[in-house]
Amino acid sequence: MCGVIGFNWKDELLLNQMCKAIKHRGPDGKGIYLDDKVSLGHNRLDILDKSGTDKQPMSDENNAIVLTYNGRVYNFPQIREELIAKGYKFKSRSDAEVILHAYEEYGTDCVQHFNGMWAFCIYDKTKNMLFLSRDRFGIKPLYYYFDGERFIFSSEIKAILEHDVPRKENRGVIFDYLYFNLTDHSEETFFKDIKRLMPSHNMIFDLSDRKLKISRYYDITKNTVESANDPGKIKDLFTDAVNRALVSDVAMGSCLSGGIDSSSIVVTMRNIDPDVQIKTFSMKFPGEAMDESLYQRAVYEKVNSVNYGVTPQPSELIEDLHELFMTQEEPFSGTSVYGQYRIMKLANETGIKVLMDGQGADQVLSGSSYFNGYYYYEMLKQFDVAQLFREASQYYSKSKSLIPLVYLGLRMTPGELKRYLYNHQKAPYLSRRFLEENADREDMRRHISSLQEAAYSSILFYAL
Template structure:
């Protein structure tokens, strides 16, 4: 894995040196820059395949008129290497990077359709004076860019772009509003007004001072469903596809291991990796002293079953000093608290391996999130008149104390999208107006429009929306930044694009069947996991956030607010009331308070 960056400018611009230094954590093994006239490329390398210096980047073709900087893995590159040699191309390395370079010579930008893997790269064609930026189909690898009409800059992380003195750090307040709504900043937005993300499955062409962006991949059309056939045949087909995806990702010239959370997704990945490995694999798990959040017994069960070299780490509340590091590595406000265990499991794994597999993607692809089942239950009441549902919601809200089912009943007043937003979001629009001492547009029109048009059924709308928003902009951001902070490459077999296409061609009943979420994936799990493994439970790398916020995290929040550099920005009285109510048990405001904490730490870090 690596870090990439570059500048296109009509004047001499050596700021790329500073950008490369800012990305060194992504690639500590080699850092290099190259000047291509009015273009500068920079690269930081983490050695994974071909450990020789011949594999260092930026890399040129034989004639020197095409140059690439590349971050990622092209797992099926050997399928094309010999073919390219037969066509007369010469190779100086054994890397996948050089295969992309020569495929680009043969096929142009269409070569990206041959790549099976995760990637973000830039290619400069000197003859045509054009630059291409490309991001993988799902958004596993990040890629940002800035353009002010004269200066074009790109990089793997925001912090590198901000090293250029001409780049403004002006906050995008629309993005800030979305952050406090969702807990992350989605789609092409970033927290900085002038910096954008390249969307997954897209490429950008920069030529003659103009930007054009094209989509090259998308999920199957909602009408492209697999015709219903024997479930066992589909389980077998799923097994073949995930097994192939895992096997492809075992290619490495450095040690690799598995993040083992104790859930079925990572357990399936670990089991298949062990099956395809010639030596015992290494597995890594995170636990907590609070047994409600501790999944180590289930991880141990799988580790014993596959005979792995198993490693564990207990996250304790006194080790939350890592939070300050997260504010630096994530570059913009990021409110997913599971970044803490993800960082620790990455740090532990890096002491033993350079590559680690994660089980991410199973929930979005196969219908695993709790809010899916919750909203499907809501939908069963759609025949109840809206006036009656609102009345029920009003009555349910009268008791001040929490009780089982209160949240479900009080949310009956919402329509479908409002229910989804309320169930998965953090602050409501009215709460954001109380939180921030500034006028903001707190609508999520783009999010609502996508949700309402993304599928014919509710489950289609839920899974496709999460695949387009929550997965690339929360889950995959979390894994990339936490792993790259310690120079660890994270691979995600379940998000192989062929597995994605298969999953989104399944009918709803193969994802949620009755009360069973991830129905088809669990049928596969029962075939390959230990007989006594409890399939119907899942925790993942979550933390006891509510309890911690009543103690040291609450104190950290108060300190962050008192040192906040823009006192007129946040309504401190409102935040302190949220914290007080949380500590007294009047309401669970942990997610709200965590989002404010991470914003405060980020703001104090950048301003």
């Protein structure tokens, strides 16, 4: 990962402070750009083209546009060839330069050509504007603050807080977190007036009149594929995705939980390159019911990978809390975040900069108890009680859990009754004033009525 930062006036000292605040995102180098209108910064993590020819912020040959970028555009070789055919010259092998020239050719529609993950800002001097974009599924973060005069953006909130901006809690978002167990579900953050650019969105900031315009460039509900249920097609797309992600000038590893998600990635990595060394990283809980070491071993022995394991202890969690909170910046909903944190830390200690990961498969393939509730509900609507009974019985025989039936019950519960149950369960821990203050806020999931809608919603907000 890299770090991108900037604001709409000139201040080198403040820009360097922001870069320092998120130096961990890019320890391999720092670059800044300043003129009378903007200050832009970049912290670099070397992944592609380590020759130094693609330092950022990066300008075009006419110094008319400037880019600061975090991410990977996996299809950049193909786009590069298309742009060369149109007459563009390249001085590096990086995807950053491809983004720069793609913007020259296609304008803000350049993002329609990208397959990857990104958060970037392009300073267009000719149009006197900043163009910011975030990838379709929000893999890369991008936050901003705008008070009508000052526009500040960054890969992380902590860099924005280097400015003299109000540090005030967002009580509505806190309510959503405590009451509905929602996070990252809207442009609002836990910090009032600091927002996130949502996935699939572009932003244009006019430097002349200080106007902000946000637009959506991609909607997953309008991009369905007819052959999506074809296992062969899914396998081909999956293999292609892993293959594209393996393009790197540094060693890569993979998380390995023992589940279908990460196991599929690791096996596919080996199928693509039979000789490359693969390092895998796993959580292990010896003697505990949740331990998946048996499944992990089956995979890493099959692909002949070097496996590294970590078993977090309660005392270590206490020691790591401050750094974990500073890394996450906002509250999170479970201890799995700490597990991921320890895995990433372990990978870094072994010299791995890039990890493949299996995040999002439950959402894409509707594989968790939450989705089973909607699946059961659809069978119930079709009066297919026999099939519903078979599915629920099979699930229980394997997991000894009735959670999908609980989700089915919640799906069938009227909104007013559900609110009453929420109040009864959570009101003892929340003040009456706080509940009344946020009485008009609602769970964004309450309007979901089908398995397909649940999958779309989950992919958009939680998959990545």
